[in-house]
Amino acid sequence: MRSFSLTPAEIEAIVLPVQSAGERPAPITGLASLEKATQTDLSFLGNRHYEKMVADSGAGILLLPTDFAYTPKPHQKIFFVKDPSLAFALVCERIERLCAMKPAPGIHPSAVVDREAWVSPEASVGPLCVIEAGAIIRKGVILHAQDYIGPHVTVGADTELKPGVRILTDCEVGERCIFHSGVVVGSDGFGYALTNGGHHKIPQIGKVVVGDDVEIGANTTIDRARFGATTIGAGTKIDNLVQIGHNVTIGRNCLLVAQSGVAGSTTLEDYVVLGGQSGLAGHITIGAGSQVAGQAGVPSNLPPKSIVTGTPAFELQKAYRVEALKRKLPELFKRIEALEEHFKK
């Protein structure tokens, strides 16, 4: 992070506090956790887990929830806000804008762009990118470096591809997406027919369609459909190292945490959350708003708003109960032996 400086008045204008307290004219020049913050830093209470650290924090400016009682130290400014995490994010956005060097539009001379590709003059194509015939790169798109855009791919306006992203033949990407390094969109689905003792490849001639405002984490892979499209709904956010199989349909505003996996032809309705390292079987539907715990394995359909854990996954509260009793099995066996002893007498 390069250097920046923001006055308390500028912070106030960004976070729009419900209330404020304390006096401090000096600007802040850094961000830090409650524990590590010093006089020149802004900090915040985003997670109640850390509320005991507020009193000892040396932060120059603090963002606290409106229902948190606190008297500022000398030279400390407090802004009470509805959602300190969001307020902090808005401050970060401002800093990002102050520090970030958005690459200028234009095509780097080392990029290899097919003459039958179309690149908006308002897009930026960085060094050593490859853009194949029939591809369309719309305005405001940033391809940072070493990206690969396959034949007939479309990349929507203001989408940003970090270095080393690969989008393969025919896939379509929406507007304002962010794909991190190593993302692969449009790899072949995993499909074979067993014939004469060998696995005969089933061609995967569909595509991937990614909606607007989708973010995809580093080294995540999304397979193209066998035919038709694998689709990722608008506003969905996917973390690193996630696997999305062929013909999967993901709704709007889902969250897929790192290393989770979705097998082929499964549907996630809107607002589904998959915990880290969780897995979904193929050909099932996960109802809207469902939450799948980390490492859970879901073998069959879930109704909307399900909350499940375990492999095979079942209802969270029941699973907790069963897990607690499972750990009492040594005691249980002893109790049964005692009962059996009674009978022998």
Added chain:
Amino acid sequence: MRSFSLTPAEIEAIVLPVQSAGERPAPITGLASLEKATQTDLSFLGNRHYEKMVADSGAGILLLPTDFAYTPKPHQKIFFVKDPSLAFALVCERIERLCAMKPAPGIHPSAVVDREAWVSPEASVGPLCVIEAGAIIRKGVILHAQDYIGPHVTVGADTELKPGVRILTDCEVGERCIFHSGVVVGSDGFGYALTNGGHHKIPQIGKVVVGDDVEIGANTTIDRARFGATTIGAGTKIDNLVQIGHNVTIGRNCLLVAQSGVAGSTTLEDYVVLGGQSGLAGHITIGAGSQVAGQAGVPSNLPPKSIVTGTPAFELQKAYRVEALKRKLPELFKRIEALEEHFKK
């Protein structure tokens, strides 16, 4: 998928039906699921799960299993075939051939090919590939773009590397393989000796040998052997984001589903299937034809044709039984308390 058109007679010549029904002279120009297919689409019943959707399907041509009783709608053609999935795959292959643009042989001027590498004049080396000294690229090979071929690597005839594949020093790849974007073959194995409180790297000076007709999914990693070779048998298919440790030996025609992992020095005999996110411990042998369920963790040897689930993995049918009883633990504890009450009386 670019546009295509196939007449019912052409489809018939591809799928070689046992029987057919219905009248329809018009060609189809698309493929779709039973649910989404319209008059101009071909569809098929590949999974009995969906058989209720056949009656309502608007598909112009349908591929159905021979034992499926069905009367075509007007202008609908039915081909009854032994294996609709395979028949459909054959149609897809034809379409793929009609639409695909196979790159022409030759080396793209932006590729960096060492003068001590040998590239067949019948191979195609795409933009921004790197080929190091001593590498051999045989006829019919396609390196799409941004691939890396390390020193002394051999790539067999007709193998296709999608953009961004890396094959490192000394590794050998067979014929007709397909490696998807982001594959790494020949990364160092994970081996250290603890000395003086630090982890001392054990050099990994072996290689990886990949047989013929192997497919490897996007961002999958295969480590080179500590010495000797990590080997992948002919006809084996590996999905995305799979990890293969050093000195692993994988037999012929195995299937490794996405995000599965195999620790060092383990052996998979022929026709082993690993479910998604499953893991195998190191230094064990999985007998031929065994099937490991998704998310299972296998700590020790399995005899041939084992079918296991869970962590630590055990026999599937028994595991289902235990899992069902586990969920009755709350009831069980109550029954025991009732028995204990009896005794107190």
Added chain:
Amino acid sequence: MRSFSLTPAEIEAIVLPVQSAGERPAPITGLASLEKATQTDLSFLGNRHYEKMVADSGAGILLLPTDFAYTPKPHQKIFFVKDPSLAFALVCERIERLCAMKPAPGIHPSAVVDREAWVSPEASVGPLCVIEAGAIIRKGVILHAQDYIGPHVTVGADTELKPGVRILTDCEVGERCIFHSGVVVGSDGFGYALTNGGHHKIPQIGKVVVGDDVEIGANTTIDRARFGATTIGAGTKIDNLVQIGHNVTIGRNCLLVAQSGVAGSTTLEDYVVLGGQSGLAGHITIGAGSQVAGQAGVPSNLPPKSIVTGTPAFELQKAYRVEALKRKLPELFKRIEALEEHFKK
């Protein structure tokens, strides 16, 4: 592995045996497992698991533990050493040095290096690398090919980046590190605030700081901090396809086996070992020297030297006991039914 030749005297000078036995003047020209080794190979007993194979091994030179009783065959030389694995590693290192072709210093003409980057004249920058403005590449660094070094990144002396590594804006890498192909350091953390029904991105404006002597496996991803730094301690070794979330702190000399994952803001103290496919929740601390079994899921803090397994993870010995009893549930239910029958009488 290219060809080499080492005499028994040269091997002796490398492994410094406590004792030796047998006569053999001829050099060895290969390395092999006990089972596969022939007269011209060196082999070793690194794992007691394989001790029955020593007697049948045809190896020309054998490295055995000092407490292993064995009489050499004709023309076989035995070196008894404290730690055969380490001794073997030292032999491998020698061979590696004999065979490896270290790239010469200098910048390949196809690399794209910003004029505001600084590259030591003693560093080697391979073909098609990109180095952005403000980056610093110190002496002895090797960027093999197609690597990406973002703005203001620092790479410490003698660090080696295999082909296709990406280190993003502001990140700092120590000395003597090895990063394998496909590593991404500095992808954005996964953080959103839900506002008006959409996930609002929380900017991730921190960095990643990697200590000295760290090795990172192929396609592993390490997210930058939301603010401040994600840190990887000196001497820590990370395997392939591992995910490290934002603001994670990893101590010194930890080992993270393949496909493990660490959620945001979690701390690993020194010498922690994470088994393959294990996962840690966010905002927790794993005490020094703790070991987490493969596929375990850790939801909360662990004291130092914990050894845990399962999801949710608990103490290993207890977990083994519970697991064994769990599999007796079918028997247990029968015993309870028998007791209940008694009462009915």
